[in-house]
Amino acid sequence: xxFMFYFKEHRILLTGTPLQNNVDELFSLLNFLEPAQFPxxxxxxxxxxxxxxxxxVEKLKQVHSFxxx
Numbered sequence: 001x002x003f004m005f006y007f008k009e010h011r012i013l014l015t016g017t018p019l020q021n022n023v024d025e026l027f028s029l030l031n032f033l034e035p036a037q038f039p040x041x042x043x044x045x046x047x048x049x050x051x052x053x054x055x056x057v058e059k060l061k062q063v064h065s066f067x068x069x
Contacts, residue, residue, distance in 0.1 A: 013029060023050055
């Protein structure tokens, strides 16, 4: 993505479509907002899986609590 080549101190994300429980889309949004926290889709999938179990979702919630905007 070309957007990632520019340093941005602040980022805002506006989306017109809701997430459809799509892990790939969720990763893309998180990577845009917090590229240092979510640098690799492969690593994201290894750590959080397909987000279909309560344990996977809870793990992501813990990470999210550290990077709330």
